Amino acid sequence: MFMRKKCRRVNPENIKSLMEKVPDSEIITRMSAIFQALQSDTRLKILFLLKQKEMCVCELEQALEVTQSAVSHGLRTLRQLDLVRVRREGKFTVYYIADYHVRTLIEMCLEHVEEKS
Amino acid sequence: MFMRKKCRRVNPENIKSLMEKVPDSEIITRMSAIFQALQSDTRLKILFLLKQKEMCVCELEQALEVTQSAVSHGLRTLRQLDLVRVRREGKFTVYYIADYHVRTLIEMCLEHVEEKS
DNA sequence: TAAACATATGAACAACTGTTCATATATTAA
DNA sequence: TTAATATATGAACAGTTGTTCATATGTTTA
Numbered sequence: 332m333f334m335r336k337k338c339r340r341v342n343p344e345n346i347k348s349l350m351e352k353v354p355d356s357e358i359i360t361r362m363s364a365i366f367q368a369l370q371s372d373t374r375l376k377i378l379f380l381l382k383q384k385e386m387c388v389c390e391l392e393q394a395l396e397v398t399q400s401a402v403s404h405g406l407r408t409l410r411q412l413d414l415v416r417v418r419r420e421g422k423f424t425v426y427y428i429a430d431y432h433v434r435t436l437i438e439m440c441l442e443h444v445e446e447k448s
Numbered sequence: 449m450f451m452r453k454k455c456r457r458v459n460p461e462n463i464k465s466l467m468e469k470v471p472d473s474e475i476i477t478r479m480s481a482i483f484q485a486l487q488s489d490t491r492l493k494i495l496f497l498l499k500q501k502e503m504c505v506c507e508l509e510q511a512l513e514v515t516q517s518a519v520s521h522g523l524r525t526l527r528q529l530d531l532v533r534v535r536r537e538g539k540f541t542v543y544y545i546a547d548y549h550v551r552t553l554i555e556m557c558l559e560h561v562e563e564k565s
Numbered sequence: 566t567a568a569a570c571a572t573a574t575g576a577a578c579a580a581c582t583g584t585t586c587a588t589a590t591a592t593t594a595a
Numbered sequence: 596t597t598a599a600t601a602t603a604t605g606a607a608c609a610g611t612t613g614t615t616c617a618t619a620t621g622t623t624t625a
Contacts, residue, residue: 338506338571340540346511353496354558356489361561362554363487370484371583372476379470388602389455394463401584403603408583413564422592422601423457432560436553437479441471443549444478447530455601488613505572518614520573525613539571539622 365412369436373397374405378428378437381415385427482529486553490514491522495545495554498532502544 354362368374376395380386386394392402406426409415414433418425428434471479485491493512497503503511508519523543526532531550535542545551 338504338510340504341507341510343510346507349497349500350511352500353493358558358561359489359492359496362557363489363492365557365561366483366492367487367582370480370487372473372480373583375476375480375483376470379476380466383466383469387455387457389600390458390463393455393458393460394467398585399602400586400604404583407603413560419592424602430560432556432563436556436560439549439553439556440479440482441475443482443530443547443553444475446549484612490613506570515615516572517574517616521613524573536622541572 365414368408368412368414369440371405373401374409375437377402377405377409377426378414378433381426381428382434382437385418385425387420387423387425389423391426482531485525485529485531486557488522490518491526492554494519494522494526494543495531495550498543498545499551499554502535502542504537504540504542506540508543 353359369378373395377391380391380394388399388402388406391406392399395402406415410417410426413429415426416429418427470476486495490512494508497508497511505516505519505523508523509516512519523532527534527543530546532543533546535544
């Protein structure tokens with residue numbers, strides 16, 4: 332990258348103070364990991380299902396018509412980012428949406444998309 | 449994928465009606481495109497900057513310390529999904545956050561991440 | 566008009582991701 | 596204990612993405 336010499340709109344002081352309000356890199360990276368997890372049709376569908384009712388892996392598998400492995404990998408991704416949580420119930424592993432942040436996130440995006448169609 | 453024969457928790461009727469409430473593929477695909485756009489450190493930082501104040505490309509370029517090309521490509525992605533909008537102002541192209549959905553989306557994610565640290 | 570500034574875009578390559586396959590582990594029922 | 600069910604995980608490959616480089620286009624000023 333080379334430093335451009337002039338841009339009449341740029342005020343270095345302002346730029347600096349604006350950058351200070353941007354969350355630091357660690358936070359940004361964790362945020363992008365979350366969005367990256369939501370960028371998959373399968374994982375999004377999983378969340379829309381769990382939004383209605385907590386479910387075990389084999390229920391999700393039947394609903395989504397993908398392999399058990401794919402569901403399980405998807406759930407792991409979501410779990411690691413604390414977007415979903417787990418509970419053991421006998422031989423079943425029951426997954427559910429972590430909290431209202433996740434619900435709102437999805438709803439905002441859905442509304443945004445539905446607004447223009 | 450092979451069809452697993454038994455899963456005591458699965459009730460085919462219920463599964464079916466749950467799937468009916470999952471947005472259809474076109475919507476899901478558009479949602480994942482949005483999340484995919486948010487899954488980039490650079491684009492996220494752009495949004496955090498625009499969240500404070502509308503800015504032109506060269507301001508963003510200075511703030512982020514990446515090439516003008518990278519900023520421009522990033523903005524195009526965000527623009528195509530209507531996450532940011534544009535306005536001409538003389539020789540400057542001024543970008544700004546599209547609407548409150550986008551703001552809320554980012555805020556929910558930030559809160560979620562900050563909650564556990 | 567020409568020169569300078571501001572932005573956009575195509576190509577290309579390295580890096581990353583999602584799925585499946587194969588297999589391992591865990592739990593329950595017989 | 597063994598068989599059946601339920602879930603998890605590593606490897607690997609095809610497909611996708613973000614950045615830079617080079618260049619084109621658009622706008623203003625001199």
